[in-house]
Amino acid sequence: MMWLWLGLVGQKLLLWGAASAVSVAGATLLLNILQMVASYARKWQQMRPIPSVVRAYPLVGHALLMKPNSTDFFQQIIEYTEEFRPLPIIKLWIGPVPLVALYKAENVEVILTSSKQIDKSYMYKFLQPWLGLGLLTSTGNKWRSRRKMLTPTFHFTILEDFLDVMNEQANILVDKLESHVNQGVFNCFFHITLCALDIICETAMGKNIGAQSNDDSEYVRTVYRMSEMIYRRIKMPWFWFDLSYLIFKEGREHRRGLKILHTFTNNVIAERINDMNAEEDYKSAGRVSETPKSKRKAFLDLLLSVTDEDGNRLSHEDIREEVDTFMFEGHDTTAAAINWSLYLLGSYPEVQRKVDKELDDVFGRSLRPVTLEDLKKLKYLDCVIKETLRIFPSVPLFARSLNEDCEVAGYKIAKGTEAVIIPYALHRDPKHFPDPEEFRPERFFPENSQGRHPYAYVPFSAGPRNCIGQKFAVMEEKTVLACILRRFWVESNQKREELGLSGDLILRPNNGIWIKLKKRHEEL
Numbered sequence: 001m002m003w004l005w006l007g008l009v010g011q012k013l014l015l016w017g018a019a020s021a022v023s024v025a026g027a028t029l030l031l032n033i034l035q036m037v038a039s040y041a042r043k044w045q046q047m048r049p050i051p052s053v054v055r056a057y058p059l060v061g062h063a064l065l066m067k068p069n070s071t072d073f074f075q076q077i078i079e080y081t082e083e084f085r086p087l088p089i090i091k092l093w094i095g096p097v098p099l100v101a102l103y104k105a106e107n108v109e110v111i112l113t114s115s116k117q118i119d120k121s122y123m124y125k126f127l128q129p130w131l132g133l134g135l136l137t138s139t140g141n142k143w144r145s146r147r148k149m150l151t152p153t154f155h156f157t158i159l160e161d162f163l164d165v166m167n168e169q170a171n172i173l174v175d176k177l178e179s180h181v182n183q184g185v186f187n188c189f190f191h192i193t194l195c196a197l198d199i200i201c202e203t204a205m206g207k208n209i210g211a212q213s214n215d216d217s218e219y220v221r222t223v224y225r226m227s228e229m230i231y232r233r234i235k236m237p238w239f240w241f242d243l244s245y246l247i248f249k250e251g252r253e254h255r256r257g258l259k260i261l262h263t264f265t266n267n268v269i270a271e272r273i274n275d276m277n278a279e280e281d282y283k284s285a286g287r288v289s290e291t292p293k294s295k296r297k298a299f300l301d302l303l304l305s306v307t308d309e310d311g312n313r314l315s316h317e318d319i320r321e322e323v324d325t326f327m328f329e330g331h332d333t334t335a336a337a338i339n340w341s342l343y344l345l346g347s348y349p350e351v352q353r354k355v356d357k358e359l360d361d362v363f364g365r366s367l368r369p370v371t372l373e374d375l376k377k378l379k380y381l382d383c384v385i386k387e388t389l390r391i392f393p394s395v396p397l398f399a400r401s402l403n404e405d406c407e408v409a410g411y412k413i414a415k416g417t418e419a420v421i422i423p424y425a426l427h428r429d430p431k432h433f434p435d436p437e438e439f440r441p442e443r444f445f446p447e448n449s450q451g452r453h454p455y456a457y458v459p460f461s462a463g464p465r466n467c468i469g470q471k472f473a474v475m476e477e478k479t480v481l482a483c484i485l486r487r488f489w490v491e492s493n494q495k496r497e498e499l500g501l502s503g504d505l506i507l508r509p510n511n512g513i514w515i516k517l518k519k520r521h522e523e524l
Contacts, residue, residue: 061093074503088409121399206298346492
């Protein structure tokens with residue numbers, strides 16, 4: 001009888017405990033909701049004075065007005081910045097999240113120079129399953145420590161070792177392009193992108209994946225598909241929660257893609273470590289002649305050897321984060337810049353003739369590999385690339401999540417606001433770039449750049465979180481363009497409105513870059 005009584009008491013205690021737990025969970029949830037609503041109301045009130053494109057509705061904001069198609073959405077944002085250019089900043093609400101669009105140099109400077117406002121936008125969290133917390137996505141002390149460790153690996157003397165790879169892959173590209181000479185127009189975008197992917201794979205990982213000769217490799221396909229899925233997920237709130245994302249077919253595809261990408265990178269890292277250990281074993285045994293064939297130094301080798309101030313090395317996971325980040329950031333952006341350069345040069349033959357003269361001055365009729373000294377002499381080509389990135393910045397917009405209240409253009413911006421910097425609009429400010437749609441590389445001659453606001457042109461961002469790989473990117477762009485333009489004369493008949501600009505993670509032409517090629521010296 002006592003056991004029965006104790007059992008009943010135990011059951012009641014369990015039921016009471018469960019009910020209490022439910023009550024506590026319910027109260028916690030309610031408290032969280034109330035805190036969110038209070039925070040939202042505070043931001044709404046605080047940011048009311050900031051100009052808005054149209055009236056925002058509570059909770060949904062302007063979300064219902066946003067175009068779902070990426071091309072239409074990008075055009076919509078650009079139209080807003082053009083229409084409201086006289087205003088210092090404009091405000092948008094995407095659901096309960098406030099955004100301020102920044103497209104004037106003095107306002108962009110406030111955010112980019114801050115040592116506190118270094119948190120990337122909330123939307124970057126969708127890159128974390130692939131990239132982890134590498135340089136692109138990390139913040140705070142982790143980012144500061146990692147940036148300090150990795151900055152020396154992008155010194156010019158180290159980057160010079162990558163020139164051989166850039167020359168070799170550029171020559172493979174121009175050999176492929178040879179088949180298009182005098183054959184009418186063709187879309188060069190994919191050819192250039194595969195070349196950039198080969199360069200980044202070999203320089204980042206020391207792995208030649210042969211994308212230009214085998215564009216159907218699983219890794220290549222997955223890199224592109226993953227980028228597409230990330231951008232779609234950013235735009236679709238019903239994809240934001242991990243559990244609900246996996247309900248959808250795309251969420252499951254995303255998970256399979258992650259496994260492919262991480263397995264590939266993990267295998268390359270393991271292979272590289274084994275090779276390094278084998279070389280050490282050979283050397284320690286005094287059998288130098290039997291050392292395995294040495295491989296070119298890659299970014300991965302540098303990561304395996306760097307240490308922080310306390311002498312600690314990066315973990316295997318840390319290394320994979322940075323290699324994956326370098327892969328993600330380092331191929332699409334440079335490929336876009338090279339493609340846009342070819343489009344603009346093909347559209348402005350008078351500029352292309354000036355590039356031709358400079359190439360003849362430096363190389364003559366030689367097709368020898370490009371050297372670091374050559375790159376220093378290609379000053380006009382450097383201006384061509386800068387002007388290309390002004391008109392068609394590879395990253396057309398990027399965002400910071402403000403971690404404290406701040407003031408911009410006399411307006412109080414609330415903590416938690418997404419500050420969206422739009423280089424595509426910033427670079428078209430006629431105050432700094434008269435006739436902004438015209439392609440004029442001379443804008444970047446030293447005498448013409450004097451007095452220009454330092455934050456009027458930020459193709460690689462600026463301030464503490466500027467792009468660590470910008471020297472690498474410009475080196476690659478100049479090398480590949482020099483190889484192409486020493487062999488071919490480029491013609492383009494596409495009008496700007498025919499490009500179908502899409503501001504996804506990078507600025508893409510939805511309709512491709514269609515050019516004609518002629519033998520260069522035949523044309524001249």
